[in-house]
Amino acid sequence: MTRLRWWIEWPAGIVRIGVAFLVAVAVVAVVVRYPDVLRHAGRDAARNSDLSYSDREIAGGNGLVGDQNAVYAARGLIPENERYKVVVDPGFGGGSAETVQFVDSFYRYFLIPRRPAESAPWLICYACDLEPYGQRARIVWEGADDISIVRLTE
Amino acid sequence: MSAHALAGLAALNVLYLTCGLAALWLVRGWDTWAQLARLAGLAYVLGVVAIGLLWSLLLIVEVPFSLGIVVGLPLVIAAGAAVAARRRGRPWPSRTPAGSHRRLVVTAFGISASVLLLAGFFRAARLSGLYWWDAWSFWVPKAKAIYSFGSLDVGFFTTLPGSSYPPLIPVLDAAAFHVMGSADVVTLHVQYWLFGVAFVWALAGLLAERVRDWILWPFILLVLVAPRIGERFLVAEADLFLDYLFALASVLVLYWILDRERWQLAIAVALMSGMVLTKREGLLLAAVLVGAALLASARDWRAAWPALGIATAAVAVVAAPWRVWYIAHGVAGEAPTDGLDPTANAERLFPSFRLAFDVLLSSEYWSVLVSVALGALLLALLTRAYAVVVYFGALVLLVTLGGGWITWAVPELEITQELGANPIVRYMGAAALACAAASPVLLSIAWRAVTSQEESS
Amino acid sequence: MSRRIGLAATIVLAPLAVYALLATAQGAPRFPTRNECVREAVEGQPVDLVFARFDDPLSAVRAREEVVRVGFIGTEEFPDGCGRWKVVLEDVPSIEIAREIQVEAATVDLSPTLELASDG
Numbered sequence: 001m002t003r004l005r006w007w008i009e010w011p012a013g014i015v016r017i018g019v020a021f022l023v024a025v026a027v028v029a030v031v032v033r034y035p036d037v038l039r040h041a042g043r044d045a046a047r048n049s050d051l052s053y054s055d056r057e058i059a060g061g062n063g064l065v066g067d068q069n070a071v072y073a074a075r076g077l078i079p080e081n082e083r084y085k086v087v088v089d090p091g092f093g094g095g096s097a098e099t100v101q102f103v104d105s106f107y108r109y110f111l112i113p114r115r116p117a118e119s120a121p122w123l124i125c126y127a128c129d130l131e132p133y134g135q136r137a138r139i140v141w142e143g144a145d146d147i148s149i150v151r152l153t154e
Numbered sequence: 155m156s157a158h159a160l161a162g163l164a165a166l167n168v169l170y171l172t173c174g175l176a177a178l179w180l181v182r183g184w185d186t187w188a189q190l191a192r193l194a195g196l197a198y199v200l201g202v203v204a205i206g207l208l209w210s211l212l213l214i215v216e217v218p219f220s221l222g223i224v225v226g227l228p229l230v231i232a233a234g235a236a237v238a239a240r241r242r243g244r245p246w247p248s249r250t251p252a253g254s255h256r257r258l259v260v261t262a263f264g265i266s267a268s269v270l271l272l273a274g275f276f277r278a279a280r281l282s283g284l285y286w287w288d289a290w291s292f293w294v295p296k297a298k299a300i301y302s303f304g305s306l307d308v309g310f311f312t313t314l315p316g317s318s319y320p321p322l323i324p325v326l327d328a329a330a331f332h333v334m335g336s337a338d339v340v341t342l343h344v345q346y347w348l349f350g351v352a353f354v355w356a357l358a359g360l361l362a363e364r365v366r367d368w369i370l371w372p373f374i375l376l377v378l379v380a381p382r383i384g385e386r387f388l389v390a391e392a393d394l395f396l397d398y399l400f401a402l403a404s405v406l407v408l409y410w411i412l413d414r415e416r417w418q419l420a421i422a423v424a425l426m427s428g429m430v431l432t433k434r435e436g437l438l439l440a441a442v443l444v445g446a447a448l449l450a451s452a453r454d455w456r457a458a459w460p461a462l463g464i465a466t467a468a469v470a471v472v473a474a475p476w477r478v479w480y481i482a483h484g485v486a487g488e489a490p491t492d493g494l495d496p497t498a499n500a501e502r503l504f505p506s507f508r509l510a511f512d513v514l515l516s517s518e519y520w521s522v523l524v525s526v527a528l529g530a531l532l533l534a535l536l537t538r539a540y541a542v543v544v545y546f547g548a549l550v551l552l553v554t555l556g557g558g559w560i561t562w563a564v565p566e567l568e569i570t571q572e573l574g575a576n577p578i579v580r581y582m583g584a585a586a587l588a589c590a591a592a593s594p595v596l597l598s599i600a601w602r603a604v605t606s607q608e609e610s611s
Numbered sequence: 612m613s614r615r616i617g618l619a620a621t622i623v624l625a626p627l628a629v630y631a632l633l634a635t636a637q638g639a640p641r642f643p644t645r646n647e648c649v650r651e652a653v654e655g656q657p658v659d660l661v662f663a664r665f666d667d668p669l670s671a672v673r674a675r676e677e678v679v680r681v682g683f684i685g686t687e688e689f690p691d692g693c694g695r696w697k698v699v700l701e702d703v704p705s706i707e708i709a710r711e712i713q714v715e716a717a718t719v720d721l722s723p724t725l726e727l728a729s730d731g
Binding site: 042045046049052053054056057068069072073075076077140141 | 634637638641643644645647648665666667668669670690692693694695696
């Protein structure tokens with residue numbers, strides 16, 4: 001009874017019960033979530049381990065770039081000290097819904113130290129119109145989905 | 155992804171820890187080995203921030219960023235701090251006296267449960283691809299530019315999104331690339347996992363000296379299982395890192411208000427300096443921290459406010475060079491243009507602040523962290539711990555009002571919790587982690603008040 | 612070491628050891644490199660003869676043309692799945708035949724390696 005009185009005496013008892021209650025709420029929240037969080041982490045680990053090398057390396061760009069080989073071709077063909085430009089036809093149908101607007105951002109990340117530039121000797125062409133470049137445009141590599149790497153000569 | 159990359163990263167992080175340990179030894183000394191172990195997490199965070207700050211400032215004044223700087227600077231700082239500590243007469247830590255291991259078992263369960271979760275997060279981080287939009291859109295490209303060119307390359311830093319964002323995180327990433335031997339964006343996630351481990355260690359270590367273990371460990375574990383915290387340890391962005399610094403600095407500032415030990419404020423200043431060089435919001439959060447400290451120390455303002463003024467000035471001095479750099483290179487500033495005009499965008503005013511409070515109180519993001527903190531504030535208030543209640547209450551309120559202000563003042567932001575349209579959820583992580591730090595302190599103060607009464611009666 | 616410290620250490624380390632055992636039971640930790648796309652030839656399975664790997668497709672095309680010119684008709688180049696292009700004579704029926712082709716290749720200063728045939 002003395003022990004019970006200690007918990008319910010006024011006003012200290014309210015605070016004692018309150019502290020115990022809030023700590024218990026935290027404990028319950030932890031107990032409820034803990035197994036799921038641990039299991040989820042294990043599933044993420046397994047999924048990441050099962051990824052192919054290129055899926056892991058390209059990761060956030062996988063839907064965006066359309067053809068993974070285009071990214072690797074750009075990296076292999078464009079020298080590190082030369083500039084490039086990503087040209088995307090607004091009607092490009094491959095990749096994802098964000099490709100037209102954002103694929104250049106991915107190449108900017110992936111191809112560093114190569115620099116993007118408005119006037120550049122290399123084009124990464126997503127179904128783009130090469131006519132304005134005339135004879136200067138030489139397609140160096142062509143991949144799926146009408147994606148090509150183009151070298152502009154002088 | 156290789157073992158070699160992991161080994162290089164491990165070596166870099168040992169350097170961070172060594173620097174931090176030496177710096178803490180200099181500013182506060184070590185009483186026992188157990189105390190050193192307890193505060194090693196804080197030491198690591200201090201080492202990361204101090205070295206990262208120096209690297210950032212060196213980059214701003216165009217010192218080339220090379221492997222030599224990455225390895226050499228921490229070694230010089232660690233050695234210098236250690237020599238200075240010995241000259242100051244700091245003794246080596248002594249053995250922990252017998253009889254202080256009584257609470258070990260509860261702590262052991264807390265550590266065990268935490269370590270298991272952290273091991274799970276490590277396994278996920280080790281082979282993670284770079285999926286997060288902001289990470290590949292600008293954070294990691296900035297790091298790759300620093301790594302490739304050894305400088306704050308004007309071409310990239312002025313054209314990438316977030317061009318006014320300070321360089322601390324990209325600098326830390328670039329340092330990791332150097333020691334890994336390549337821009338290994340996969341293994342980079344392990345670095346972020348280490349930041350998370352250190353935060354948990356630092357928070358537990360700081361709070362353990364004042365909070366009973368049965369109150370402390372549920373909240374440490376709650377941080378790890380909260381939906382938008384633990385599982386995001388590996389994300390290669392700056393948001394959580396900023397929140398770690400904010401939460402740790404808030405504890406140190408509180409301790410300084412209560413104890414007035416200089417080292418507490420000194421390290422808080424270092425962490426706040428890190429905040430203002432991590433993200434634009436770091437300036438706002440540092441101001442919030444200082445504001446809460448001013449309010450909580452109002453009774454003793456003659457002694458406290460000058461020190462807080464000096465601390466604020468020190469943080470401002472650290473913040474200035476980056477601002478000078480990006481203004482000099484033609485990058486637009488950080489403050490919203492209509493930020494202080496209450497008549498501008500008036501129709502957004504109430505919805506913006508309501509959005510911030512909705513996010514704060516959402517269990518979907520933070521589990522019960524915030525709701526329990528509100529209860530803890532009330533209990534501490536009942537035991538008349540006014541300074542601490544005012545401090546944490548003001549802290550969380552001001553962070554939330556800051557979030558509302560950001561949404562209101564930037565008309566381009568939609569009034570939504572959707573992550574791509576409004577950063578409010580990212581920003582409010584600071585409030586959630588502040589609640590994680592506040593609850594155990596408040597509950598422990600309240601408990602002590604009503605159990606020590608019994609002992610004295 | 613006192614009994615309490617021993618108990619505390621056991622409480623921390625035992626679950627971690629069990630977790631580590633369970634995790635490694637699913638397979639040893641991997642350290643992926645680009646060489647994970649280089650799969651060793653298996654007895655009884657078709658074999659690819661890989662003449663070279665390149666970081667860019669143009670070099671692979673040139674190498675393939677040279678290999679075909681010296682007589683290895685049917686050699687092609689295509690991505691290897693790890694960001695490189697390989698120059699390969701696919702689907703040789705057995706390791707023994709592949710080794711005979713290796714000897715032949717050595718006479719024209721080529722040194723193809725044997726790999727498990729790719730799926731397609």
